[in-house]
Amino acid sequence: MLTLDLHPIFRNNRDIELALRQIVFQAKRTGEPVVQIIHGKGTGQLKGRVLAFLGQKHVRKLYDRVEIDTANTGRILVHFAPRP
Template sequence: MLTLDLHPIYRNNRDIELSLRQTIFQAIRAGEPVVEIIPGKGTGQLKKRVLAFLGQKHIRKLYDHVETDVTNAGRVLVHFAPRP
């Protein structure tokens, strides 16, 4: 499982989007089943930005589904469909 911790770059919108995009494509290339994104708990604004990014039409078709961890509000899991 790939993990992307957004804590070090939480203030820079461009770096956040670039990191998300790179991690998604890296997971696809490597055949990873799940990517763990850690926006942290905080005010929830960073998590909202992550979910908005993942909800974009061109990004949405790259993965199977998104799961927000019910036991940890500062964690988002992106699941990819198994590749034949």
């Protein structure tokens, strides 16, 4: 499972989007089944930015589903279809 921890870059929108884009494309390219994105619990603003990024039409085509972890509300799991 690939993991992206957004804590070190949470203040920089451009770095956040770049990191999200890189990990989604890396997972798609390597056939990784799940990406864990750690946004933290905080106020929910960073979680909202992650979900907004993942909800973009061109990004949405790359993965199967998003799971908001109920056991740990500070992370999001992005699931990818197995490569043929």
